[in-house]
Amino acid sequence: MNQDTICAIATAQGGAIGTIRVSGPEAISITSRIFKPARESKSLSEQKPYTLTFGRIYDEEEIIDEVLVSLFRAPHSYTGEDSTEIACHGSSYILQQVMQLLIKHGCRMAQPGEYTQRAFLNGKMDLSQAEAVADLIASTSAATHRLAISQMRGGFSKELTELRNKLLNFTSMIELELDFSEEDVEFADRSALRKLADEIERVISRLVHSFSIGNAIKNGVPVAIIGETNAGKSTLLNVLLNEDKAIVSDIHGTTRDVIEDTINLGGITFRFIDTAGIRETDDTIESLGIERTFQKLDQAEIVLWMIDASEASSQVSQLAGKILPRCVGKHLIAVFNKSDLIETSQCQSIEHLFAQEFPQEHTDLIFISAKQKVQTDELEQKLISAAHLPTVTQNDIIVTNVRHYEALTKALEAIHRVQSGLDSHISGDFLSQDIRECIFFISDIAGEVTNDMVLQNIFEHFCIGK
Numbered sequence: 001m002n003q004d005t006i007c008a009i010a011t012a013q014g015g016a017i018g019t020i021r022v023s024g025p026e027a028i029s030i031t032s033r034i035f036k037p038a039r040e041s042k043s044l045s046e047q048k049p050y051t052l053t054f055g056r057i058y059d060e061e062e063i064i065d066e067v068l069v070s071l072f073r074a075p076h077s078y079t080g081e082d083s084t085e086i087a088c089h090g091s092s093y094i095l096q097q098v099m100q101l102l103i104k105h106g107c108r109m110a111q112p113g114e115y116t117q118r119a120f121l122n123g124k125m126d127l128s129q130a131e132a133v134a135d136l137i138a139s140t141s142a143a144t145h146r147l148a149i150s151q152m153r154g155g156f157s158k159e160l161t162e163l164r165n166k167l168l169n170f171t172s173m174i175e176l177e178l179d180f181s182e183e184d185v186e187f188a189d190r191s192a193l194r195k196l197a198d199e200i201e202r203v204i205s206r207l208v209h210s211f212s213i214g215n216a217i218k219n220g221v222p223v224a225i226i227g228e229t230n231a232g233k234s235t236l237l238n239v240l241l242n243e244d245k246a247i248v249s250d251i252h253g254t255t256r257d258v259i260e261d262t263i264n265l266g267g268i269t270f271r272f273i274d275t276a277g278i279r280e281t282d283d284t285i286e287s288l289g290i291e292r293t294f295q296k297l298d299q300a301e302i303v304l305w306m307i308d309a310s311e312a313s314s315q316v317s318q319l320a321g322k323i324l325p326r327c328v329g330k331h332l333i334a335v336f337n338k339s340d341l342i343e344t345s346q347c348q349s350i351e352h353l354f355a356q357e358f359p360q361e362h363t364d365l366i367f368i369s370a371k372q373k374v375q376t377d378e379l380e381q382k383l384i385s386a387a388h389l390p391t392v393t394q395n396d397i398i399v400t401n402v403r404h405y406e407a408l409t410k411a412l413e414a415i416h417r418v419q420s421g422l423d424s425h426i427s428g429d430f431l432s433q434d435i436r437e438c439i440f441f442i443s444d445i446a447g448e449v450t451n452d453m454v455l456q457n458i459f460e461h462f463c464i465g466k
């Protein structure tokens with residue numbers, strides 16, 4: 001249990017009202033030291049929980065503000081501790097004065113996320129719910145909002161907790177068998193365990209696969225723009241973003257590091273990733289950049305392969321082997337750029353050549369001029385139809401968090417080992433080790449076994465007052 005009483009301004013600057021949150025064992029007594037109720041008969045500490053009390057904040061004899069104080073008593077508050085909230089007039093001067101008074105009377109400034117961290121430590125919510133609180137505050141669209149609400153309501157945790165409890169049951173029975181090792185007994189019904197493992201495998205792999213949707217909704221559909229140097233990748237990025245984000249020049253190898261930004265097209269958030277142009281180079285920095293190009297290509301859902309139309313045949317033949325094998329399962333769009341430099345008849349022969357070289361690819365193909373913004377609206381339309389994100393509801397359980405995704409991926413590996421272990425009749429102690437590992441990774445999501453560094457990292461990214 002945390003013994004400090006903490007305070008922070010909980011509202012954004014500039015509003016008509018500004019609220020200060022106080023939480024901890026001394027919350028009510030410290031607040032009553034600076035607050036005088038308008039009705040002298042009743043002191044704050046005698047008030048019932050969930051009441052509002054009108055009165056004044058005083059610094060010695062001086063009135064600082066007329067305020068409303070709300071009262072919460074442990075465990076019935078956001079943090080699970082005694083808490084008060086002081087609703088002042090929204091002046092940053094007043095809020096600072098009240099903060100100083102609280103600190104003078106024994107409070108400490110809260111750290112970022114400390115209220116939510118206390119809610120987590122006091123069992124008010126599990127870690128994935130706490131993370132959803134941050135997502136909720138950051139949500140900027142109906143889809144991100146729905147996903148955060150669903151996670152905050154605990155649908156995700158509930159599903160995982162049920163699975164974990166079933167697994168715990170089995171592993172304890174298997175471990176009991178080990179105590180009776182001489183007697184060759186089987187308390188844990190292996191075929192029932194196999195059924196359970198299959199069910200868990202289904203649930204977890206569905207969750208793991210949902211991450212590509214969750215990630216696309218939360219961080220934008222990743223679209224990698226790749227191709228040879230000077231194909232016009234950065235020019236296109238700037239057109240798509242409507243902003244001069246990347247440096248454009250006629251020097252080959254201008255972009256050396258990855259440049260990313262998001263933009264909303266037709267209600268879908270896209271994350272465009274401009275990359276270093278691919279070419280043979282002795283330059284170390286540029287080579288590192290090209291290495292990153294391939295990493296980004298692997299992470300992308302949609303790949304815009306940019307080809308300088310005036311050099312189409314050489315670019316296609318040089319890069320096809322490097323790019324196509326890495327685009328399996330992705331939506332590939334071949335973007336022939338600099339159409340302003342070629343005749344319409346040449347477009348047809350390029351199209352023909354492309355179809356001949358890659359008869360098996362169902363690649364989208366488009367001619368544009370990024371520089372002159374010709375056909376770039378059509379390219380945006382192609383992107384919108386390529387993204388095909390499902391609409392989500394508050395009941396959908398979709399993984400949006402990399403930490404959860406990684407834990408689930410490890411849990412899935414462990415459950416695969418359980419499945420193959422059961423198939424090959426491995427001994428109970430190995431079996432229970434794999435089950436324990438699966439349990440560990442499932443529990444990590446709820447924060448039951450999560451190490452302090454990870455916890456700290458999660459909460460320090462919250463805002464102060466949350």
Ligand SMILES: Nc1nc2c(c(=O)[nH]1)N(C=O)[C@@H](CNc1ccc(C(=O)N[C@@H](CCC(=O)O)C(=O)O)cc1)CN2
Binds near residue numbers: 076077078085124
């Ligand atoms: N003024 C104010 N508004 C706020 C918050 C707050 O702390 N203060 N919240 C902060 O983020 C959110 C609301 N979250 C809250 C969650 C639980 C409890 C609470 O009192 N829980 C009790 C009672 C539950 C019940 O009756 O079902 C409990 O958990 O025992 C309060 C706020 C959004 N708006």
Ligand SMILES: Nc1nc2c(ncn2[C@@H]2O[C@H](COP(=O)(O)OP(=O)(O)OP(=O)(O)O)[C@@H](O)[C@H]2O)c(=O)[nH]1
Binds near residue numbers: 229231250339371
């Ligand atoms: N004529 C014409 N020139 C273009 C077009 N798009 C880009 N360019 C020019 O091509 C050159 C290279 O453009 P960039 O956008 O820097 O090319 P890049 O693919 O990002 O190049 P690297 O970062 O070096 O890999 C610049 O001089 C651009 O002005 C176009 O549609 N038509």
Ligand SMILES: [K+]
Binds near residue numbers: 249255
């Ligand atoms: K360039």
Ligand SMILES: [Mg+2]
Binds near residue numbers: 254274
């Ligand atoms: Mg560039």
